[in-house]
Amino acid sequence: MRTKAPVLKDLRDIRDVMEEEQSVDERNHGETKMELTYGREWDYELERLVDIIKKRDVKTVGLQFPEGLKRRGTKIVKELKGRVPQEVLIAISGQPCYGACDLDMHLLKRSDLFVHFGHSAMKTSDKIIYIPLYSNVEVKPIMEHALEELESAEIEPNIGLVTTTQHYNKFGEMKEFLEEKGYTVCTKRGDERLTYEGQVLGCNYASADVDANQVMYVGGGKFHPLGLAMVHKDKRVVIADPINNIVSIADPNKFIKQRYAAIHKSMSAVTWGIIYCTKIGQGRWELAQEIIEDNENAFLITLDEITPDRLLNFKLDAFVNTGCPRITTDDGPRFKKPMLTPQEYWISKGRDTLESLSFDTFHGTW
């Protein structure tokens, strides 16, 4: 049952609910796993949507889905159309979407009601309805197995507990399970970027900032626990993955080495592209401006989707990404030139020390 953390290829591909859409074979080649015991039905809360549409006399509805759920979009439209007045126009966003930080502002503006599926609210608004899509997978069986990787409650009574939105419906159950095993479960709602207590995002692990040396992450994939382990380097992060039925320990060493390599490579850079991301929840203008003001060879570039192709057009030696940190850490190797986080830039320029290196996280909303 115990496995090592598998080599990661492209984390963005297995992000969020998307991973639950992929075939298990695609992800777990060669790994020992339990038999799958869950179906894949989501509750899209259509009744609630229909009620709101009728009550508010909505004329235009915009729907947004994460990548892996886009193909379900047309079915949702059909089901909604059958239940709302004929004149209601329903549009689906075709823009890539990787989180609640990533709202399609064009469609939002065109819509009376905007429905964002698959993530929980980063900031509430009457016009935007978030439908998180909770998983129906059982969590206790894999947590039972994960106990083998934990220090016992006698030695380490405190344990942190975190999960993603998809499994938040089982959070009480998870907590109770650990308490029954004798642990004191330490949980918190990290900051205002998060909707729930114990919730983590790819860019925010403040909910694990608790008085415990070990943290259990219950959820699918390695994307979140690796971020968690990078932010909380002093904590042992045990992964109980009920989607793939795998228990493992988050090992961020490969990523940390990649960060060192990127910083090292960038040290010979003369010209820099400083990326300001225009996505609603990914803008850090001040961080970008600080670098621009410091370095006459740093050029401010504004972008929504940050892709290798788009940066290739600029003949620059290195980039700093002030947008989603996971693009930097996880997709970094796909870019032709080194890409750093803002803090890594300052390490590269010698203002900060390599020892101070920390994982780039996002706080607050917009």
Place this chain on the structure above:
Amino acid sequence: MRTKAPVLKDLRDIRDVMEEEQSVDERNHGETKMELTYGREWDYELERLVDIIKKRDVKTVGLQFPEGLKRRGTKIVKELKGRVPQEVLIAISGQPCYGACDLDMHLLKRSDLFVHFGHSAMKTSDKIIYIPLYSNVEVKPIMEHALEELESAEIEPNIGLVTTTQHYNKFGEMKEFLEEKGYTVCTKRGDERLTYEGQVLGCNYASADVDANQVMYVGGGKFHPLGLAMVHKDKRVVIADPINNIVSIADPNKFIKQRYAAIHKSMSAVTWGIIYCTKIGQGRWELAQEIIEDNENAFLITLDEITPDRLLNFKLDAFVNTGCPRITTDDGPRFKKPMLTPQEYWISKGRDTLESLSFDTFHGTW
């Protein structure tokens, strides 16, 4: 000197000024050509910009370049920075840009002054400065050669004359040249989408709607004259390409066959994605809505960049693109499912006849 129209691979790659940035060898493999006689200096009108920045007390400047000129962006920033007050912040748009229809609205909103290079104004505004970037290439030598492909002035006295923004600085010279050869040159400014008399865009050939059976196109590449030949099927379009020093006749047959094939393939489609493009100058909401209202299996999808990857996420049988028609006609084969223009959709559904097939064009601004 005479050559056939070469096989086109990906027109978007050789679009607009970009083509002038590519090495000649990349484009003209094997074709007979004259020796190049021009340099590649553009006038970025920096003095004018500096004056405006100072006069208006501008604090934030946004710059936008077409793909092929993005790499010049940082030099422009450096030159500007040396001439304006230190506190002026200059940002470059990293978004793909294919025309004056394609302004980076995010950066525009963040800027006091927005400078769009490489295209002429589609709609004027105090905040937006268009710097068209005129080519310094000589046009007369290649026009001289192109005469061989024209019917003589005795037989066909009338001739249409069109060009792109890049060569508009030589438009008077072109006209004079043809008049000296005995032709009556028929020119017009097509409609309000165009800035100049005789100007064509990838999506608008109204300037060639003149009383002449032959039209001379003076400009680089095949992108524009092929569109022209598709719109004005009854006219002979002679290409005098002073960038590649090639004379040829625009032959849209390959494209027309591709359109037939796409329509044919789409006839078995049950589910349709109807794309509404959110780019400022590419929105045709009514055309999209008309189809949505007609077909219960047509789903409205909003997008800025329309790419094969983004559409792949939707499991749909065919698409209709109400945005840039050149994505449909030129990039169509790159998409996994047939993509039609709005008119082609109505042909596919039997409302319109195949004989009525015409090239999709854009009129008006926003």
